[in-house]
Structure formats: C-alpha cells, structure tokens
Amino acid sequence: MILVATMLQALLARQVREIGILKGIGARDHQILGTYLTMIGLIAAVATAVSIWPSVAIGRLMAQAVADMLNIDTVNAAPPAWVALATVVAGLAVPYLIALLPLTRASRRTVREAFDDHEAKAPPRRRTARSWDAGRTVVMAFRNAFRRKGRLVLSVTLVAAAGAMLMTGLNTASAWRTLTDDALRRQTYDLEVRLDHPQDVERLAHLVGAVHGVRHVAPSASFAALAHPGPGIPVTATYPDKEHGSFTALTVDPGRPLLRPAPASGRWLCFGEKTAVVLNQQALARFPGARAGDRITLGIHGRTDSWQLAGVTEEIGPATAYFATGALDDVRGKRDTASLLRIVSDRHDDTSRRTVLAGVERTLTDAGTRVRRGVPVSELRESVEGHVSLLIGVVIGIAAVMGLVGLLGLGATMATNVTERRREFAVLRTLGADPAAVRRIVIYEVTAAAALSTVLALTVPAFLLLGNVLGNASFRLPLPLHISFAGIVLWVLLALIGSVLATWATSRRTSRTPVHGALTAL
Numbered sequence: 001m002i003l004v005a006t007m008l009q010a011l012l013a014r015q016v017r018e019i020g021i022l023k024g025i026g027a028r029d030h031q032i033l034g035t036y037l038t039m040i041g042l043i044a045a046v047a048t049a050v051s052i053w054p055s056v057a058i059g060r061l062m063a064q065a066v067a068d069m070l071n072i073d074t075v076n077a078a079p080p081a082w083v084a085l086a087t088v089v090a091g092l093a094v095p096y097l098i099a100l101l102p103l104t105r106a107s108r109r110t111v112r113e114a115f116d117d118h119e120a121k122a123p124p125r126r127r128t129a130r131s132w133d134a135g136r137t138v139v140m141a142f143r144n145a146f147r148r149k150g151r152l153v154l155s156v157t158l159v160a161a162a163g164a165m166l167m168t169g170l171n172t173a174s175a176w177r178t179l180t181d182d183a184l185r186r187q188t189y190d191l192e193v194r195l196d197h198p199q200d201v202e203r204l205a206h207l208v209g210a211v212h213g214v215r216h217v218a219p220s221a222s223f224a225a226l227a228h229p230g231p232g233i234p235v236t237a238t239y240p241d242k243e244h245g246s247f248t249a250l251t252v253d254p255g256r257p258l259l260r261p262a263p264a265s266g267r268w269l270c271f272g273e274k275t276a277v278v279l280n281q282q283a284l285a286r287f288p289g290a291r292a293g294d295r296i297t298l299g300i301h302g303r304t305d306s307w308q309l310a311g312v313t314e315e316i317g318p319a320t321a322y323f324a325t326g327a328l329d330d331v332r333g334k335r336d337t338a339s340l341l342r343i344v345s346d347r348h349d350d351t352s353r354r355t356v357l358a359g360v361e362r363t364l365t366d367a368g369t370r371v372r373r374g375v376p377v378s379e380l381r382e383s384v385e386g387h388v389s390l391l392i393g394v395v396i397g398i399a400a401v402m403g404l405v406g407l408l409g410l411g412a413t414m415a416t417n418v419t420e421r422r423r424e425f426a427v428l429r430t431l432g433a434d435p436a437a438v439r440r441i442v443i444y445e446v447t448a449a450a451a452l453s454t455v456l457a458l459t460v461p462a463f464l465l466l467g468n469v470l471g472n473a474s475f476r477l478p479l480p481l482h483i484s485f486a487g488i489v490l491w492v493l494l495a496l497i498g499s500v501l502a503t504w505a506t507s508r509r510t511s512r513t514p515v516h517g518a519l520t521a522l
Helices: 002-024 029-069 081-107 111-115 136-145 149-185 201-209 350-366 378-420 422-430 435-458 462-475 485-512 515-520
Strands: 191-200 214-220 222-227 247-252 262-266 276-280 295-300 303-314 319-324 337-345 371-376
Touching: 002 029, 002 081, 002 111, 029 081, 029 378, 149 378, 149 435, 149 485, 191 201, 191 350, 201 214, 201 337, 201 350, 214 247, 214 350, 222 337, 276 295, 337 350, 350 371, 371 378, 378 435, 378 485, 422 435, 435 485
Parallel strands: 247 319, 276 303
Antiparallel strands: 191 337, 191 371, 214 337, 222 247, 222 295, 262 303, 276 319, 295 303
C-alpha cells in the first residue's frame, strides 16, 4: 500500500504539467482520471498475476516444513479457494483504494494550478549572515526532508516497519536461546533413555552403571497421565510423534533431583510424600484456575485419584506431573520398576555423551531390554530451536522483503522530491554550489529519513508481543526480554547504506543536470 502511494505520488509529481497541458487542450476531469485508473488497474492485474505462483509455492514449503517438524503427513497442500480469491481481490482493490483520492485531486486541478505548481514550499526560517556558510548543506538537507511531511511519513513508516520486523526476529531468536540455555543449566544429567516396558530398578542400575563413562543413574517411573479437571469424561490426545500434546506422570528423587525446574509458585516435593504432585506450566493449563494447595484429579494407569498440588514449575518440555519416588507404587501396582533413565556421564561434551549413549543402548539391548528412545540433552537445544527457527526465518524473510520495498519507496520519494526541486538546485548552481554540494544535499536528506525510520523502528515493541505469543504458544512461557544489539547495529547499517544506495543514481543525475536544462524543463 505504501509503495503504491509512493509510486503514484512520484508519477503525479513528474506529470503535473502534462496534466495541465491535457486540460488546456480540452481534456475533462473524468477522462484524465479514467486514464490513470486504467493504468493502475493494468499494473495491479499484472502484479497480482505474478505474485500468485510464488505465494502458493512459499506457502506449500512452509506447510511442509511445519508438518515435518510435527511428524505429520500432509494429505493435500493446495490452498483453499478463498485464499486465492482474497489474494486477487486485495491485489486489485487495494491499489485503487490508495490511488483514487490523489488521482481525483490531480484530475481536478486547473490549468493555471498545474503550470504554477511548485509542490514543496520551503518553511520560513531566520536568515542570518552565516546561514549559508555554517553547515548550509546539512541545514538545507534536513529542512528539505520535512517539506512534504505526508510523503515522508509514508516512506519512513515502511522502512521502520521493516526494521522493526528484522529486530523482532533477531531479538526473539536471542531470547529463545536465552530460555534454552537457562533450561539446560537446570538439567544436571547428560542422557535420557526411555524403555519400552518398566524394568527392575536394581537391575537397570547395575547394567547401566557398569557402562564405561557412566557416573550416576537415576531411574524413574513414567506413565501417561490424564487430566480430570471437572465433571464428564476426560479426553486426551497427542500428535503422531507421541510427544507434542502428551501428558506424563514422572517420579523423581526429591533428595537428588537431576532436574531443577524454576519454581513459579508453591514448593518442590519432599522425600516420602505420597499424596503431593508438582505440575509444570504446560500441565497446569489442563486444570484451569488451579493453584498451589488445591486438590486436582489425575488419571494414571487406568486409575483416577485426587492429589494435592504442592507447586508449579516453569520448564521447557511437554506437560509433566512430578511425584516423589514411591508415590505411584500403589497406583501402578508395582514397586521398584522404572521405564525412564536419566544418566550423568563423566564428560559433558556432545561427543562423549553420544559415545556413552551408544554403550548404554548396546548393553540394554544385549540384556533383552528394548530401548524406545535415547537422546543426549544437547539435542534439547536443537528440538527447542526447531520450534521457533521456522517462524523466525519467516519473520526475517518478511523483514527483508519489506526492507527492499521500503528502500525502493524511499528512493522513489527522493526522486520525486528532486524532480520537484530541479529549478531550486539549478538556482543553487548559479549561486556557486558545485555538483558535489548538490549530491550531498540529496544524500543527507535521505540519511535523515533513514535515521528517523531507525528511531521509529526501535520504539516499536513488536518483539515483546511476538515473544509472548511465541512463548505461550510453545511452552506457555513468555520469552524473556533480550535485546539483540547486533541486530540493532545491523539494521542501522543496512538502513543507512541501503538508503544512500537507493538515491545515489538520483543524486548523481541531479548534480550533472545542466543549469539551462533544469530551468527550462517542463
């Protein structure tokens, strides 16, 4: 929309006197308006037709990437019919909505108004003896930047939106890494091994403890849990990977926890507790309104029981209910069995972890115990970042497109401003200004616009909104506020350099225009 408005303003600024000539030889308002509206319609139709195929292709790639991340097979990747219809309607209607008002104004100008058009009018200023000598180029450039405030707002807004999007993506990525690092620091184990069926704890500890590189083994009982928040039949569902959307009941040793999630409210478990449970924030969402100290109902191993909610923790991972060791013995009817092993290795680098994991899996398999899955905790980072990398990539991609369009619009705006002031520059040349001074005026003017867009982009707290939405959607945790200073520096450089490059050709052409040609141009 902003680019359409900028292009239209540039076109009308160049052809305002042509419109006056047409009016002088008898053209009516509706004829001029119809001519320009037809041109806008043709451009919009071509642009819409060209954009449909890339948008469909990119949409399919994104849908497939999300499906692969969630282990879902897509049956039909074709977009709905209403999406194509909305794209066509928006592509054809929006340019007309943007163009109708300025075209109507331009078509109603009289011949005298068209030929006497000076567009940008210099604001009044105090004249001093040193106004031309002391920084005259910089003063003139910054004054010119604010001559056409409406046009400046259009250009600066689009460039600022691109900067806000780029910094939002980089800030969100940085905040996500901070959240992941904090979660890894709270996990003091190196490997997690899940078994197909519960096995004797002592046997598992003996087998795994004998593997070279294993320092400590913490067996836990793990079962699928079912939330029962109120009356009715409880229903649970998971994604095909059995992880996303799951709800797990897990026993831990309160005396030596290998996982220390951040407490949000209440307390952690005490040794020997039989009726207490601690939920993470994902599990708490299945009990609306529940708080520490309340009673909640859980279905575990085909049995429904009431438990006291001791506390709530914040962590990255699926919905989990934590119980003290032995609290689930009566529920499951078995004692001293485990289906989950958390292992501490001698070394904590990724290569050593994978070597120890291979040894543990081989030992358990040789002993007749089937391993469902074994992962080093270093894969947690890859798993967590995989949830957000696609979205951040999309945000940065949108920012890149918006930035390119914004710089094109800014270049068009500067070209329009220069076209309107070509006689002014010619007068400056006659007063002694050399071509380099004219180029500097244009460059400083676009630099002022780029600096203004950067300030505006920094004041837009879009990364706070995206961080809250992304964190709550993934793990019901708002992302911490983390400013990427590298992103700020990157955008400042991109905005300034890109703006200068976008107007470099215009500034050179303006500085080389002969004085006679500029003064006698139509």
